[in-house]
Amino acid sequence: MDLHPITDGVTKSREFLRSAFHSMLYARIMENKLSSLYKAGKIVGGVYLGRGQEAVSATLGTALVQGKDIFAPLIRDQAGRTAFGEPPIDCIRTYLGSIEGPMRGRDGNIHRGRPADGMPAMISHLGAQVSLVAGMLFARRLLGTLGDSVGATCIGDGAASTGAFHEGLNLAAVEKLPMVLIIANNQFAYSTPNNRQFACADLVERARGYGINGFSLDGTDLMACTSVINEAIRLAREGQGPQLVVARLLRLSGHGEHDDGFYVPTDVRNGHYGRDCIELAMRQLVENGIASLDEIRAWQDQISDDVQRAVAQAQQEAAPDPYHDDWTALSTRFPLPNNQPAALPVLS
């Protein structure tokens, strides 16, 4: 793929890039705040950042249309969530355990979603969302509401080793569902490097085995992300079945904020993929006259204010009350009423 969004008009490039970059910036600033809150002991459990993956994630979230498409974000998709339309306070509330958040303190951090709005809540078991998105699309096809909507999910290089990934992608391919599956290959699954994870040269080679299209891209380059991911979504919308996009990048943090990532070799950190996608995107936007530095600084200030306000609000909200929780995992309330007047017991 050597499409270029600025020159080839694949996307409404100017607005798209500004919007995607804004979400990247939003995610970075919000996650920096989350990291500080974690280090200050204000967040219980883990904090998992998408640092380094913002270009890929934001592009996907920007290209999808909320209310029409499906987006099943994974652990490092804050930028995509923001771009797709998740209210930023959902994130803050879930990390802080507010009763007002979508998970009401019953689940935390990145395990959140709004399934009724096309954004299912991930479980920790990697690869499990692939078949779930396939099922959402399959249902729409049966209901006649699929239209040209698509479903997308992101996974990592580690998740690509799971059975669930294979089963789900194969099923989506068999059913020819309009799914875009992005593998963000950030080179380390927690601490395990690619050479202990898979033996092929590039995970995109697997696409051929599933009988689907495959794309490779430099996930640190917003321009490349924009042209390739939009193209993959376009093909899925056209009815060409699942599309696999493998984005190469580097996780610019530990697995979680408890992890300093000491196992990432210095030459990898200092190598090509160690560059910061936000810095690169900022330069690209400024150099191409898509956004000015002043505008970007104003966005930064606005986002920082937003985030501060959201944190202040969520910190004041009630925590869940164990004495008033209904403590039921079922929506059905037993005992059920009798189906008909009591009859004599019968064993067929």
Next chain:
Amino acid sequence: MSVTYIDAIREAQETLLRDDPRVFLYGQDIATFGGAFKATKGLSEMFPNRVFDCPISEDAMIGMAVGAAIEGMRPIIEMQFADFSSIAFNQIVNQAATHYYRTGMPIPITVRLPSGGTPGSGPFHSQSMEGIYSQYPGLIVLTPASVSDAYHMLIDAVKLDDPVIFCEHKFLYRWLKAKSINGDHLPIGQARIIRSGKHATVVAYSAMVHEAVRAAERLQQDGWEIEVVDLRSVKPLDIDTVLASVARTGRLLAVGEAFPWGGVTAEVISRVTEEGFHLLDAPPQRLNARDTPVPYHPKLWAAHRPTPESICQALRKLLAF
């Protein structure tokens, strides 16, 4: 004219497909072939684009069903054998079962598990998984023992908004016959006393109900009147009906076909001991399969699961206390 247990299951699915456009069937070999046990025979012709063959991907089958349920459908998933649901375990207990609690959106899927032993089926086509699934919050686990229950409980299961693990017994598929599918249509969650007695209570479910009734009939010749409770639903567990029976008889034997460590029978004994210790005239007893994989050879298999003989033996011990 008689109806078998498998007829009832097929009939229930036909009724559901006819009456509810949200229902579709997804499973291995269930379309043209009609299913390994013919539970979906003819349905793909009657309901085009509602009955689908799928890849041998149990994990993806359930993930797919959960996704479809999020979008408003009511999928029925056929596991070819209950044993293979181990591959789907993650999607069942972590994706489907946690969804309502986490997000507030219930997941109305029904997972049909052809369960239990038949002669010659061996370790991987004979398992009883109800205890394992019951251990997890967020699932309803049903174990119909009669033709009527197989029909009505499957229909009721699909109408429930929560995930249901529907354990059908393969031994009952063609062996169990009834004049019709009519019955009392008790609601899900209620146990049924299918034989009244005053000397001891046997609590059983699924195929073991029939073994317990046979044992009770034998003991009747010696003057013992054994009450048999069919749990029907192992989760929720209708402990009130069990306690009421134990209050009458003072003695309890819980019989199950699953492996002996923990499980449904242990839960029944534990709850009765906790809530009705004062009702017991003898230590409550359990009888389960043996603590080995389910063996292939019919002679080994018949001695692996509880039988009328072993149930009689356990009851005599209980009655002699």
